[in-house]
Amino acid sequence: MSTLSERILGASAGEYVDRKVNRAYVHDGTGVLTLESWKSMGGDRLADASHLYVLFDHITPANNSTTATLQHELREFARSSFLQFSDIGNGICHQLMSEGIVLPGEVVVGADSHSCTMGAFGAFATGVGATDMAAIWMTGETWFRVPATIGVHLNGTLGGAAEAKDLALTYVGKLGMDGGTYQALEFIGESAAVLGMDERLVLCNLAVETGAKTGMFYADSVTVKYLAGRGHDVYPQVPECCDYSRELYLDLADVVPVVAVPPRVDTIKMVRDLAGLPLDQVFVGTCTNGRYSDLARFARVVRGRKVAVRTLIVPASRAVLAEAIRTGVLADLVEAGCTIGSPGCGPCLGAHMGVIGEGEICLSTANRNFKNRMGVGGEIYLASVATAAASALSGEITEPEVP
Protein backbone atom coordinates (compact mmCIF):
# COMPACT_ATOMS: atom_id res chain seq x y z
CA MET A 1 0.00 0.00 0.00
CA SER A 2 1.41 3.32 -1.03
CA THR A 3 1.45 6.84 0.26
CA LEU A 4 0.36 9.54 -2.19
CA SER A 5 4.02 10.50 -2.80
CA GLU A 6 4.93 6.88 -3.55
CA ARG A 7 1.98 6.54 -5.87
CA ILE A 8 2.78 9.69 -7.86
CA LEU A 9 6.53 9.06 -7.99
CA GLY A 10 6.02 5.36 -8.70
CA ALA A 11 8.55 4.05 -6.20
CA SER A 12 8.89 3.28 -2.51
CA ALA A 13 10.07 5.62 0.24
CA GLY A 14 13.85 5.91 0.26
CA GLU A 15 14.32 5.09 -3.43
CA TYR A 16 15.89 7.57 -5.84
CA VAL A 17 13.98 8.22 -9.04
CA ASP A 18 14.28 10.42 -12.12
CA ARG A 19 10.94 11.91 -13.03
CA LYS A 20 9.55 14.09 -15.75
CA VAL A 21 8.26 17.31 -14.24
CA ASN A 22 4.74 18.31 -15.32
CA ARG A 23 5.18 21.94 -14.33
CA ALA A 24 8.21 23.90 -13.23
CA TYR A 25 8.10 27.50 -12.06
CA VAL A 26 10.45 30.23 -10.96
CA HIS A 27 9.86 33.76 -9.73
CA ASP A 28 11.87 36.93 -10.26
CA GLY A 29 13.98 36.15 -7.18
CA THR A 30 15.13 32.67 -8.19
CA GLY A 31 14.65 33.03 -11.96
CA VAL A 32 17.62 35.36 -12.38
CA LEU A 33 20.00 32.78 -10.92
CA THR A 34 18.25 29.96 -12.81
CA LEU A 35 18.91 31.79 -16.06
CA GLU A 36 22.57 32.30 -15.07
CA SER A 37 23.02 28.59 -14.33
CA TRP A 38 21.16 27.58 -17.50
CA LYS A 39 23.45 29.78 -19.59
CA SER A 40 26.51 28.33 -17.83
CA MET A 41 25.29 24.84 -18.70
CA GLY A 42 25.43 25.81 -22.35
CA GLY A 43 22.19 27.71 -22.77
CA ASP A 44 21.26 25.94 -25.97
CA ARG A 45 18.79 23.33 -24.81
CA LEU A 46 15.30 23.97 -23.46
CA ALA A 47 12.62 21.46 -22.48
CA ASP A 48 9.01 21.96 -23.56
CA ALA A 49 8.49 25.63 -22.70
CA SER A 50 4.73 25.17 -22.29
CA HIS A 51 5.48 23.51 -18.92
CA LEU A 52 7.96 26.14 -17.74
CA TYR A 53 6.63 29.19 -15.91
CA VAL A 54 8.27 32.48 -14.98
CA LEU A 55 6.04 34.36 -12.54
CA PHE A 56 7.15 37.74 -11.17
CA ASP A 57 6.10 38.24 -7.55
CA HIS A 58 9.00 38.79 -5.15
CA ILE A 59 10.10 42.37 -5.74
CA THR A 60 7.22 43.72 -7.79
CA PRO A 61 7.04 46.40 -9.01
CA ALA A 62 10.84 46.70 -9.02
CA ASN A 63 12.18 48.71 -6.08
CA ASN A 64 15.17 50.22 -7.88
CA SER A 65 16.95 50.18 -11.20
CA THR A 66 19.28 47.31 -10.25
CA THR A 67 16.27 45.06 -9.66
CA ALA A 68 14.54 46.43 -12.75
CA THR A 69 17.56 45.56 -14.91
CA LEU A 70 17.71 42.00 -13.55
CA GLN A 71 13.97 41.62 -14.12
CA HIS A 72 14.27 43.05 -17.63
CA GLU A 73 16.78 40.39 -18.63
CA LEU A 74 14.63 37.54 -17.26
CA ARG A 75 11.45 38.99 -18.79
CA GLU A 76 13.06 39.26 -22.23
CA PHE A 77 14.37 35.70 -21.98
CA ALA A 78 10.98 34.32 -20.89
CA ARG A 79 9.23 36.07 -23.75
CA SER A 80 11.73 35.24 -26.47
CA SER A 81 11.93 31.58 -25.40
CA PHE A 82 8.14 31.28 -25.10
CA LEU A 83 8.11 30.32 -21.42
CA GLN A 84 4.78 30.88 -19.67
CA PHE A 85 5.31 34.37 -18.35
CA SER A 86 3.41 36.42 -15.78
CA ASP A 87 4.53 39.99 -15.18
CA ILE A 88 4.36 42.19 -12.09
CA GLY A 89 0.96 42.72 -10.53
CA ASN A 90 -0.51 39.36 -11.53
CA GLY A 91 0.31 37.79 -8.22
CA ILE A 92 2.27 35.26 -6.21
CA CYS A 93 3.61 32.26 -8.13
CA HIS A 94 1.94 29.68 -5.86
CA GLN A 95 -1.37 31.50 -5.98
CA LEU A 96 -1.32 31.69 -9.78
CA MET A 97 -0.45 27.99 -10.03
CA SER A 98 -3.38 27.27 -7.70
CA GLU A 99 -5.88 29.18 -9.83
CA GLY A 100 -6.54 26.28 -12.19
CA ILE A 101 -3.08 25.26 -13.40
CA VAL A 102 -1.80 22.49 -11.09
CA LEU A 103 -3.78 19.25 -11.31
CA PRO A 104 -3.97 16.11 -9.14
CA GLY A 105 -1.26 13.52 -9.69
CA GLU A 106 1.19 15.92 -11.30
CA VAL A 107 4.84 16.31 -10.39
CA VAL A 108 5.34 20.03 -9.78
CA VAL A 109 8.59 21.77 -8.91
CA GLY A 110 9.04 25.41 -8.02
CA ALA A 111 12.17 27.40 -7.34
CA ASP A 112 10.69 28.56 -4.05
CA SER A 113 10.40 26.70 -0.78
CA HIS A 114 6.64 27.23 -0.53
CA SER A 115 6.01 25.25 -3.71
CA CYS A 116 4.84 22.55 -1.29
CA THR A 117 1.56 24.53 -1.25
CA MET A 118 0.53 22.84 -4.51
CA GLY A 119 0.24 19.51 -2.67
CA ALA A 120 -3.24 20.74 -1.73
CA PHE A 121 -4.34 19.46 -5.16
CA GLY A 122 -2.98 15.95 -4.68
CA ALA A 123 0.10 16.79 -6.71
CA PHE A 124 3.65 15.95 -5.64
CA ALA A 125 4.99 19.46 -5.34
CA THR A 126 8.23 20.64 -3.84
CA GLY A 127 10.81 23.40 -3.91
CA VAL A 128 14.25 23.32 -5.48
CA GLY A 129 17.07 25.81 -5.93
CA ALA A 130 18.04 27.73 -9.03
CA THR A 131 20.64 25.35 -10.49
CA ASP A 132 18.38 22.33 -10.06
CA MET A 133 15.76 24.36 -11.91
CA ALA A 134 18.23 25.20 -14.68
CA ALA A 135 18.76 21.48 -15.26
CA ILE A 136 14.96 21.05 -15.37
CA TRP A 137 14.77 23.83 -17.98
CA MET A 138 17.23 21.77 -20.03
CA THR A 139 15.84 18.28 -19.61
CA GLY A 140 12.29 18.58 -18.25
CA GLU A 141 13.30 16.12 -15.53
CA THR A 142 14.85 15.96 -12.11
CA TRP A 143 15.72 13.39 -9.46
CA PHE A 144 13.85 12.81 -6.21
CA ARG A 145 14.39 10.71 -3.16
CA VAL A 146 10.90 9.35 -2.51
CA PRO A 147 10.03 10.66 0.94
CA ALA A 148 8.72 8.75 3.90
CA THR A 149 5.39 10.24 4.97
CA ILE A 150 4.00 11.56 8.22
CA GLY A 151 0.25 10.98 8.43
CA VAL A 152 -1.51 14.00 9.92
CA HIS A 153 -4.98 12.84 10.97
CA LEU A 154 -7.53 15.63 11.17
CA ASN A 155 -10.71 14.98 13.12
CA GLY A 156 -13.43 17.17 14.60
CA THR A 157 -14.45 20.66 13.55
CA LEU A 158 -12.74 24.02 13.93
CA GLY A 159 -14.70 26.03 16.46
CA GLY A 160 -14.78 29.50 17.98
CA ALA A 161 -12.54 31.98 16.22
CA ALA A 162 -9.95 29.40 15.15
CA GLU A 163 -9.19 29.05 11.44
CA ALA A 164 -6.98 26.95 9.18
CA LYS A 165 -3.95 29.13 9.96
CA ASP A 166 -4.28 28.35 13.65
CA LEU A 167 -4.46 24.66 12.79
CA ALA A 168 -1.38 25.01 10.58
CA LEU A 169 0.65 26.82 13.25
CA THR A 170 -0.52 24.22 15.77
CA TYR A 171 0.83 21.30 13.74
CA VAL A 172 4.08 23.17 13.04
CA GLY A 173 4.45 23.67 16.79
CA LYS A 174 3.87 19.98 17.44
CA LEU A 175 6.26 18.72 14.74
CA GLY A 176 8.86 21.45 15.23
CA MET A 177 11.03 23.18 12.66
CA ASP A 178 12.74 19.94 11.66
CA GLY A 179 10.03 17.41 12.52
CA GLY A 180 9.23 16.82 8.87
CA THR A 181 12.73 17.06 7.40
CA TYR A 182 13.21 14.91 4.25
CA GLN A 183 9.60 13.64 4.65
CA ALA A 184 6.17 14.42 3.23
CA LEU A 185 3.06 15.28 5.24
CA GLU A 186 -0.26 13.74 4.24
CA PHE A 187 -3.37 15.37 5.67
CA ILE A 188 -6.03 12.71 6.11
CA GLY A 189 -8.97 11.86 8.35
CA GLU A 190 -12.65 12.72 8.31
CA SER A 191 -12.04 16.47 8.65
CA ALA A 192 -9.56 16.65 5.78
CA ALA A 193 -12.47 16.01 3.43
CA VAL A 194 -14.54 18.95 4.69
CA LEU A 195 -11.79 21.55 4.52
CA GLY A 196 -12.15 23.90 1.56
CA MET A 197 -9.44 24.45 -1.04
CA ASP A 198 -8.27 27.71 0.58
CA GLU A 199 -7.86 25.97 3.92
CA ARG A 200 -5.96 23.07 2.35
CA LEU A 201 -3.61 25.54 0.67
CA VAL A 202 -2.86 27.11 4.06
CA LEU A 203 -2.07 23.75 5.65
CA CYS A 204 0.16 22.62 2.78
CA ASN A 205 1.89 26.02 2.63
CA LEU A 206 3.32 25.61 6.12
CA ALA A 207 4.59 22.06 5.55
CA VAL A 208 8.06 23.35 4.67
CA GLU A 209 8.23 25.13 8.04
CA THR A 210 8.61 21.65 9.56
CA GLY A 211 11.33 20.91 7.01
CA ALA A 212 8.94 18.70 5.00
CA LYS A 213 9.41 18.14 1.29
CA THR A 214 5.72 18.65 0.68
CA GLY A 215 2.29 18.67 2.32
CA MET A 216 -0.49 16.84 0.52
CA PHE A 217 -4.22 16.30 0.43
CA TYR A 218 -5.85 13.58 -1.65
CA ALA A 219 -7.90 15.07 -4.46
CA ASP A 220 -11.57 14.57 -3.61
CA SER A 221 -14.95 16.08 -4.47
CA VAL A 222 -13.81 19.48 -3.13
CA THR A 223 -10.79 19.42 -5.47
CA VAL A 224 -12.86 18.18 -8.40
CA LYS A 225 -15.43 20.94 -7.94
CA TYR A 226 -12.78 23.66 -7.51
CA LEU A 227 -10.99 22.62 -10.68
CA ALA A 228 -14.24 22.12 -12.61
CA GLY A 229 -14.93 25.78 -11.92
CA ARG A 230 -11.60 26.54 -13.63
CA GLY A 231 -12.18 24.41 -16.71
CA HIS A 232 -10.62 21.10 -15.67
CA ASP A 233 -12.25 17.72 -15.50
CA VAL A 234 -10.30 15.68 -12.93
CA TYR A 235 -10.84 12.54 -10.89
CA PRO A 236 -10.54 12.07 -7.16
CA GLN A 237 -7.68 10.03 -5.68
CA VAL A 238 -8.76 7.19 -3.42
CA PRO A 239 -6.57 6.93 -0.30
CA GLU A 240 -5.05 3.54 0.47
CA CYS A 241 -4.03 2.51 3.90
CA CYS A 242 -0.26 3.00 4.04
CA ASP A 243 2.82 2.91 6.18
CA TYR A 244 3.54 6.23 7.79
CA SER A 245 6.87 7.04 9.41
CA ARG A 246 4.93 8.85 12.10
CA GLU A 247 1.32 9.72 12.82
CA LEU A 248 0.01 12.92 14.31
CA TYR A 249 -3.59 13.13 15.50
CA LEU A 250 -5.21 16.55 15.71
CA ASP A 251 -8.69 17.25 17.02
CA LEU A 252 -9.75 20.46 15.32
CA ALA A 253 -12.12 21.25 18.16
CA ASP A 254 -9.05 21.75 20.40
CA VAL A 255 -7.48 24.37 18.12
CA VAL A 256 -7.56 27.94 19.43
CA PRO A 257 -6.22 31.20 17.97
CA VAL A 258 -2.43 31.12 18.25
CA VAL A 259 0.62 33.10 17.23
CA ALA A 260 4.14 32.00 16.32
CA VAL A 261 6.53 34.03 18.45
CA PRO A 262 9.72 35.32 16.78
CA PRO A 263 12.21 34.15 15.75
CA ARG A 264 10.84 30.61 15.42
CA VAL A 265 7.81 29.35 13.52
CA ASP A 266 7.45 26.51 16.01
CA THR A 267 7.22 28.69 19.13
CA ILE A 268 3.44 28.65 19.41
CA LYS A 269 1.52 30.56 22.07
CA MET A 270 -2.17 31.24 22.55
CA VAL A 271 -3.25 34.68 21.39
CA ARG A 272 -4.83 35.33 24.77
CA ASP A 273 -1.43 34.85 26.46
CA LEU A 274 0.07 37.63 24.35
CA ALA A 275 -2.96 39.91 24.37
CA GLY A 276 -2.02 43.56 24.75
CA LEU A 277 1.36 43.39 23.02
CA PRO A 278 1.56 46.71 21.11
CA LEU A 279 1.99 46.51 17.34
CA ASP A 280 3.57 48.84 14.79
CA GLN A 281 2.17 47.12 11.70
CA VAL A 282 -0.33 44.50 10.64
CA PHE A 283 0.31 42.71 7.35
CA VAL A 284 -2.30 40.58 5.61
CA GLY A 285 -1.28 38.73 2.49
CA THR A 286 1.29 36.22 1.11
CA CYS A 287 1.01 32.70 -0.27
CA THR A 288 -0.35 31.68 3.13
CA ASN A 289 -3.22 34.10 3.67
CA GLY A 290 -3.66 36.56 0.80
CA ARG A 291 -6.66 34.95 -0.90
CA TYR A 292 -10.06 36.49 -1.49
CA SER A 293 -11.59 34.60 1.43
CA ASP A 294 -8.90 36.06 3.69
CA LEU A 295 -9.50 39.63 2.54
CA ALA A 296 -13.27 39.15 2.87
CA ARG A 297 -12.95 37.79 6.41
CA PHE A 298 -10.71 40.71 7.38
CA ALA A 299 -13.11 43.19 5.81
CA ARG A 300 -16.10 41.77 7.68
CA VAL A 301 -14.38 42.60 10.97
CA VAL A 302 -13.10 46.08 10.10
CA ARG A 303 -16.06 47.25 7.97
CA GLY A 304 -17.32 50.61 9.17
CA ARG A 305 -14.51 50.99 11.70
CA LYS A 306 -10.94 52.33 11.61
CA VAL A 307 -7.74 50.39 12.10
CA ALA A 308 -5.61 51.64 15.00
CA VAL A 309 -2.24 50.69 13.55
CA ARG A 310 -0.79 50.88 10.05
CA THR A 311 -2.25 47.97 8.16
CA LEU A 312 -0.99 46.66 4.86
CA ILE A 313 -3.13 44.38 2.72
CA VAL A 314 -1.51 42.69 -0.27
CA PRO A 315 -3.81 40.52 -2.41
CA ALA A 316 -2.22 37.25 -3.50
CA SER A 317 -3.22 37.75 -7.12
CA ARG A 318 -4.91 40.00 -9.63
CA ALA A 319 -7.95 37.68 -9.56
CA VAL A 320 -8.15 38.13 -5.77
CA LEU A 321 -7.91 41.90 -6.14
CA ALA A 322 -10.50 41.96 -8.92
CA GLU A 323 -12.96 39.96 -6.85
CA ALA A 324 -12.38 42.21 -3.84
CA ILE A 325 -13.18 45.19 -6.05
CA ARG A 326 -16.29 43.52 -7.49
CA THR A 327 -17.75 42.59 -4.10
CA GLY A 328 -16.93 45.83 -2.29
CA VAL A 329 -14.42 44.19 0.04
CA LEU A 330 -11.67 46.49 -1.23
CA ALA A 331 -13.73 49.59 -0.47
CA ASP A 332 -14.34 48.33 3.06
CA LEU A 333 -10.62 47.83 3.57
CA VAL A 334 -9.64 51.22 2.16
CA GLU A 335 -12.33 53.05 4.14
CA ALA A 336 -11.17 51.29 7.32
CA GLY A 337 -7.75 52.86 6.79
CA CYS A 338 -5.83 49.92 5.31
CA THR A 339 -3.09 50.41 2.73
CA ILE A 340 -3.41 48.21 -0.35
CA GLY A 341 -0.33 46.81 -2.07
CA SER A 342 0.16 45.50 -5.58
CA PRO A 343 -0.52 41.72 -5.82
CA GLY A 344 2.66 39.81 -4.98
CA CYS A 345 4.74 38.80 -1.98
CA GLY A 346 4.77 42.28 -0.45
CA PRO A 347 7.20 42.77 2.44
CA CYS A 348 7.17 39.09 3.55
CA LEU A 349 10.78 38.50 2.55
CA GLY A 350 11.98 41.91 3.63
CA ALA A 351 12.89 43.19 0.20
CA HIS A 352 10.62 46.23 -0.08
CA MET A 353 7.13 47.73 0.18
CA GLY A 354 6.25 47.55 3.86
CA VAL A 355 9.41 46.37 5.58
CA ILE A 356 9.62 47.24 9.26
CA GLY A 357 12.13 49.30 11.18
CA GLU A 358 14.41 48.58 14.08
CA GLY A 359 12.47 47.71 17.22
CA GLU A 360 9.17 47.52 15.37
CA ILE A 361 6.73 44.67 15.75
CA CYS A 362 4.58 43.35 12.92
CA LEU A 363 1.70 40.92 13.18
CA SER A 364 1.68 39.06 9.89
CA THR A 365 -0.43 36.39 8.22
CA ALA A 366 2.69 35.04 6.47
CA ASN A 367 4.64 31.88 7.20
CA ARG A 368 8.08 32.95 8.43
CA ASN A 369 9.17 35.01 11.41
CA PHE A 370 12.93 34.52 11.20
CA LYS A 371 15.13 37.18 12.79
CA ASN A 372 15.36 40.36 10.65
CA ARG A 373 13.32 38.78 7.83
CA MET A 374 10.99 41.74 7.32
CA GLY A 375 13.57 44.34 8.27
CA VAL A 376 16.68 44.56 10.44
CA GLY A 377 15.80 44.74 14.13
CA GLY A 378 12.08 44.16 13.59
CA GLU A 379 10.04 41.28 14.96
CA ILE A 380 7.30 39.26 13.27
CA TYR A 381 4.44 37.48 15.02
CA LEU A 382 2.58 35.07 12.75
CA ALA A 383 -1.17 34.69 13.14
CA SER A 384 -4.49 34.07 11.41
CA VAL A 385 -6.50 36.61 9.47
CA ALA A 386 -9.08 36.80 12.28
CA THR A 387 -6.37 37.59 14.81
CA ALA A 388 -4.87 40.14 12.40
CA ALA A 389 -8.24 41.87 12.02
CA ALA A 390 -8.96 42.07 15.75
CA SER A 391 -5.39 43.26 16.38
CA ALA A 392 -5.51 45.89 13.61
CA LEU A 393 -8.57 47.46 15.24
CA SER A 394 -6.97 47.65 18.68
CA GLY A 395 -3.33 48.23 17.70
CA GLU A 396 -2.20 45.39 19.92
CA ILE A 397 -2.35 41.60 19.80
CA THR A 398 -6.00 40.81 20.41
CA GLU A 399 -8.03 37.63 20.65
CA PRO A 400 -10.48 37.53 17.73
CA GLU A 401 -14.19 37.42 18.46
CA VAL A 402 -16.16 34.37 17.46
CA PRO A 403 -17.69 35.25 14.07
Added chain:
Amino acid sequence: MQGSGTAICLGTDVDTDMIIAGRYLRTKDRGIWAEHVFEDLDSGLAGRMRGAVIVAGKNFGCGSSREQAAVALKEAGVIAVVAPSFGRIFFRNGINVGLPLVECHLPCEAGDAVRFDLANGWVESGGKRYPVRPLSPRMQEILRAGGLVRYWKGHR
Protein backbone atom coordinates in the same frame (compact mmCIF):
# COMPACT_ATOMS: atom_id res chain seq x y z
CA MET B 1 35.56 14.66 -1.92
CA GLN B 2 38.11 14.87 0.84
CA GLY B 3 38.95 18.01 2.67
CA SER B 4 39.94 19.63 5.90
CA GLY B 5 39.52 22.93 7.66
CA THR B 6 39.12 24.73 10.92
CA ALA B 7 35.93 24.26 12.89
CA ILE B 8 33.50 27.10 13.38
CA CYS B 9 30.66 26.05 15.69
CA LEU B 10 27.07 27.14 15.05
CA GLY B 11 23.76 26.25 16.70
CA THR B 12 20.65 24.46 15.50
CA ASP B 13 18.07 25.52 12.87
CA VAL B 14 20.30 28.12 11.18
CA ASP B 15 17.93 29.29 8.43
CA THR B 16 18.87 30.59 4.99
CA ASP B 17 17.77 34.13 5.95
CA MET B 18 20.56 33.96 8.56
CA ILE B 19 23.07 32.71 5.99
CA ILE B 20 22.24 35.48 3.52
CA ALA B 21 19.52 38.05 4.20
CA GLY B 22 16.77 38.78 1.68
CA ARG B 23 18.00 42.35 1.32
CA TYR B 24 21.15 41.12 -0.44
CA LEU B 25 19.42 38.99 -3.06
CA ARG B 26 18.89 41.76 -5.62
CA THR B 27 22.17 41.16 -7.39
CA LYS B 28 24.15 38.60 -9.36
CA ASP B 29 27.36 39.66 -7.64
CA ARG B 30 28.56 36.62 -5.69
CA GLY B 31 31.09 38.73 -3.83
CA ILE B 32 28.26 40.63 -2.13
CA TRP B 33 26.78 37.39 -0.79
CA ALA B 34 30.18 36.28 0.54
CA GLU B 35 30.75 39.67 2.14
CA HIS B 36 27.42 39.57 4.02
CA VAL B 37 27.28 35.87 4.87
CA PHE B 38 25.85 35.24 8.39
CA GLU B 39 25.55 39.00 8.92
CA ASP B 40 22.35 38.69 10.96
CA LEU B 41 23.71 35.81 13.02
CA ASP B 42 27.12 37.25 13.89
CA SER B 43 28.58 40.07 11.83
CA GLY B 44 32.12 38.94 12.70
CA LEU B 45 31.74 35.57 11.00
CA ALA B 46 32.12 36.66 7.36
CA GLY B 47 35.80 37.45 7.83
CA ARG B 48 36.53 33.98 9.27
CA MET B 49 35.04 31.81 6.55
CA ARG B 50 38.13 31.08 4.43
CA GLY B 51 39.33 27.59 5.22
CA ALA B 52 36.54 26.97 7.71
CA VAL B 53 34.48 23.85 8.20
CA ILE B 54 31.16 24.91 9.68
CA VAL B 55 29.99 22.45 12.32
CA ALA B 56 26.35 23.16 13.03
CA GLY B 57 23.39 21.68 14.89
CA LYS B 58 20.41 20.00 13.26
CA ASN B 59 18.40 21.44 10.35
CA PHE B 60 21.13 23.70 8.94
CA GLY B 61 19.87 25.74 5.98
CA CYS B 62 16.17 25.41 6.70
CA GLY B 63 13.73 27.91 5.20
CA SER B 64 13.95 29.63 1.84
CA SER B 65 15.10 27.93 -1.38
CA ARG B 66 17.61 30.74 -2.09
CA GLU B 67 20.65 29.13 -3.66
CA GLN B 68 22.53 32.30 -2.79
CA ALA B 69 22.93 30.84 0.73
CA ALA B 70 25.02 27.92 -0.54
CA VAL B 71 26.86 30.16 -3.01
CA ALA B 72 27.66 32.68 -0.26
CA LEU B 73 29.33 29.98 1.85
CA LYS B 74 31.26 28.58 -1.10
CA GLU B 75 32.30 32.01 -2.31
CA ALA B 76 33.41 33.03 1.19
CA GLY B 77 35.81 30.09 1.26
CA VAL B 78 33.95 27.59 3.44
CA ILE B 79 35.40 24.10 2.88
CA ALA B 80 32.37 22.11 4.02
CA VAL B 81 29.40 22.14 6.39
CA VAL B 82 28.89 19.34 8.92
CA ALA B 83 25.47 18.96 10.55
CA PRO B 84 23.23 16.13 11.79
CA SER B 85 20.55 17.20 9.27
CA PHE B 86 20.01 19.90 6.66
CA GLY B 87 17.09 21.77 5.17
CA ARG B 88 16.45 19.60 2.12
CA ILE B 89 16.50 22.34 -0.53
CA PHE B 90 19.71 23.73 0.94
CA PHE B 91 21.16 20.22 0.85
CA ARG B 92 20.52 19.90 -2.88
CA ASN B 93 21.73 23.46 -3.47
CA GLY B 94 24.96 22.88 -1.57
CA ILE B 95 25.86 19.81 -3.60
CA ASN B 96 24.74 21.58 -6.79
CA VAL B 97 27.19 24.45 -6.22
CA GLY B 98 30.00 22.07 -5.23
CA LEU B 99 29.93 22.66 -1.47
CA PRO B 100 30.53 19.40 0.44
CA LEU B 101 27.81 18.75 3.03
CA VAL B 102 28.58 16.17 5.68
CA GLU B 103 25.63 14.63 7.46
CA CYS B 104 26.89 13.74 10.92
CA HIS B 105 26.40 14.74 14.54
CA LEU B 106 29.90 16.01 15.25
CA PRO B 107 30.88 17.46 18.63
CA CYS B 108 32.36 20.90 17.95
CA GLU B 109 35.35 22.65 19.47
CA ALA B 110 36.00 25.99 17.76
CA GLY B 111 39.37 26.01 16.05
CA ASP B 112 39.75 22.22 15.95
CA ALA B 113 40.97 20.66 12.74
CA VAL B 114 38.17 18.81 10.94
CA ARG B 115 38.93 16.29 8.20
CA PHE B 116 36.41 14.44 6.07
CA ASP B 117 36.26 11.88 3.31
CA LEU B 118 32.82 11.64 1.73
CA ALA B 119 33.73 8.80 -0.64
CA ASN B 120 34.67 6.63 2.32
CA GLY B 121 32.06 8.10 4.63
CA TRP B 122 33.85 9.54 7.61
CA VAL B 123 34.61 12.83 9.36
CA GLU B 124 37.31 13.35 11.99
CA SER B 125 37.69 15.91 14.73
CA GLY B 126 39.35 16.03 18.15
CA GLY B 127 41.16 12.76 17.44
CA LYS B 128 37.94 10.81 16.82
CA ARG B 129 36.43 9.50 13.61
CA TYR B 130 32.67 9.50 13.02
CA PRO B 131 30.61 7.79 10.29
CA VAL B 132 28.79 9.96 7.77
CA ARG B 133 25.46 9.30 6.10
CA PRO B 134 26.50 8.57 2.51
CA LEU B 135 25.44 10.76 -0.40
CA SER B 136 23.49 9.12 -3.21
CA PRO B 137 25.66 8.01 -6.17
CA ARG B 138 24.19 10.88 -8.25
CA MET B 139 25.02 13.48 -5.61
CA GLN B 140 28.55 12.07 -5.30
CA GLU B 141 28.95 12.44 -9.06
CA ILE B 142 27.65 16.02 -9.00
CA LEU B 143 29.97 16.94 -6.13
CA ARG B 144 32.94 15.26 -7.80
CA ALA B 145 32.25 17.27 -10.94
CA GLY B 146 32.34 20.46 -8.87
CA GLY B 147 28.61 21.13 -9.02
CA LEU B 148 25.60 20.61 -11.25
CA VAL B 149 26.66 23.10 -13.96
CA ARG B 150 29.94 21.27 -14.53
CA TYR B 151 28.20 17.91 -14.17
CA TRP B 152 25.91 18.80 -17.06
CA LYS B 153 28.75 20.15 -19.13
CA GLY B 154 30.41 16.75 -18.73
CA HIS B 155 27.23 14.98 -19.83
CA ARG B 156 26.69 16.83 -23.07
